[in-house]
Amino acid sequence: RVNREDFLSALEEVHPAFGVAEEELQQVIQNGIIHFHPVELLRDGALFVEQVRTSTRTPLVSVLLHGPPGSGKTAMAATIAQASQFPFIKLVSPESMIGMSPTQKIAAINKIFTDSYKSPLSVVVVDNIERLLEWVPIGPNFSNAVLQALLVLLGRRPPKGRRLLIIATTSIKPMLAETQLLEVFDADLRIPPVSSLESLDIVLREVELFPTEEERRRAVMQIEEAGFGKTNNYGTQMEIGIKKLLTYIEMARQEPEFVAERLTSALMGLKM
Ligand code: ATP
Ligand code: MG
Numbered sequence: 001r002v003n004r005e006d007f008l009s010a011l012e013e014v015h016p017a018f019g020v021a022e023e024e025l026q027q028v029i030q031n032g033i034i035h036f037h038p039v040e041l042l043r044d045g046a047l048f049v050e051q052v053r054t055s056t057r058t059p060l061v062s063v064l065l066h067g068p069p070g071s072g073k074t075a076m077a078a079t080i081a082q083a084s085q086f087p088f089i090k091l092v093s094p095e096s097m098i099g100m101s102p103t104q105k106i107a108a109i110n111k112i113f114t115d116s117y118k119s120p121l122s123v124v125v126v127d128n129i130e131r132l133l134e135w136v137p138i139g140p141n142f143s144n145a146v147l148q149a150l151l152v153l154l155g156r157r158p159p160k161g162r163r164l165l166i167i168a169t170t171s172i173k174p175m176l177a178e179t180q181l182l183e184v185f186d187a188d189l190r191i192p193p194v195s196s197l198e199s200l201d202i203v204l205r206e207v208e209l210f211p212t213e214e215e216r217r218r219a220v221m222q223i224e225e226a227g228f229g230k231t232n233n234y235g236t237q238m239e240i241g242i243k244k245l246l247t248y249i250e251m252a253r254q255e256p257e258f259v260a261e262r263l264t265s266a267l268m269g270l271k272m
Contacts, residue, residue: 024091028078031246036194036202044189045080045167048190052165053084053121060157062166062184066173067191070241073169074127076191080167081123088119094131105132106149113153117162126154126168130175140175154184195230195239203242209249209259219260226264238270 033042045063052061059092065073074093081089090112097105109132117123126132132150135142158164168185176182201220210216224230228238240248252262 001253017067019110021195024093025082025089025094027131028091029082033072033075033079034203034206034242036199036206036242037192038196038199039188040228041191042077042079042083045076045272046083047082048165048167048187049084049086049123053086058186059163060166061164062168062186064182064185064188065167065169065191066176066188067171068193068239068241069171070192070243071193072242073171073191077125077127077167077169081125081165084117084121084123084165086121086123086165087118088122089125090116090123091125091127092132093127093231095162097132102134102143102145105143105146109146109153113156116164117158120161121163122158123165126150126166129168129170130172131178133175135172135175138226140178142175142179147181151181154181156241164209193239193241194245195229195237197224200228200245203245204249207246207249209253209263216262219263221265222260223267225230226268228267238267239269254255 014129015268048061048063051058065077067073077092081091092109092112097108100108109126112124126197129150130142133142133146154166170176173182173188182188194203197220200223201216204210204216204220205213231237248263248266251266252259255262
């Protein structure tokens with residue numbers, strides 16, 4: 001007899017036709033994307049997807065998303081990947097490789113690329129390259145074996161008739177330049193932090209932190225007075241990654257009486 005469990009597990013077995021890692025992707029994009037950037041980064045991403053889909057001359061396109069910690073690189077990469085609706089979408093992430101030796105990592109990364117070559121259209125997201133390379137700023141130290149493998153895999157054209165989009169992310173672009181990895185990318189896309197009052201206002205509106213527009217407007221003014229959105233005497237600006245900003249917002253939400261104050265003082269703690 002076929003019971004409900006069998007039925008469900010059968011569904012699960014057929015679901016990933018080529019290996020779309022639904023769960024992994026869902027996890028990194030569960031909080032969604034707020035459209036606060038002055039330029040539409042998702043549209044830029046979609047152009048790379050279209051290039052891979054339609055151009056016969058470029059069966060391999062690789063894009064590097066870079067920006068400061070927490071600027072939203074992983075979420076952006078995963079969102080672009082998912083929007084492609086390509087039959088094969090996989091995430092290579094350091095989170096899924098905890099405890100692996102460099103050799104095991106290389107085998108795992110290699111397998112994902114080899115699997116992608118079986119699908120006519122694929123996206124592989126190589127998340128957080130510096131972590132994959134076990135790079136540490138003191139030293140500097142990293143796994144040369146993983147680096148060599150990535151240099152090969154990121155540059156290798158898929159077999160005839162197959163097309164592949166690679167989206168990689170990093171917070172440390174200079175490291176990629178030093179290791180020659182930067183050269184293998186066809187394009188790069190900067191994912192900037194939140195630094196303008198307009199962007200901040202959009203985020204605050206979208207997360208519905210304040211019950212009225214009036215209260216939100218007053219909070220933004222308070223934050224402006226504290227210096228956010230301005231350039232200081234040294235030419236630098238206060239900025240915050242969307243990831244941290246969302247955390248601050250949720251912290252402020254815990255104290256309904258003092259939301260604006262909590263948020264302002266958290267932002268004041270930022271380094272200029
Ligand atoms: P890290 O440097 O630690 O790797 P990251 O740059 O990869 O961080 P994410 O892990 O992608 O940042 O975190 C960004 C968070 O902000 C996610 O929870 C995402 O859902 C949310 N978010 C909201 N709006 C945006 C946006 N426009 N772009 C990217 N992420 C956004
Ligand atoms: Mg990330």
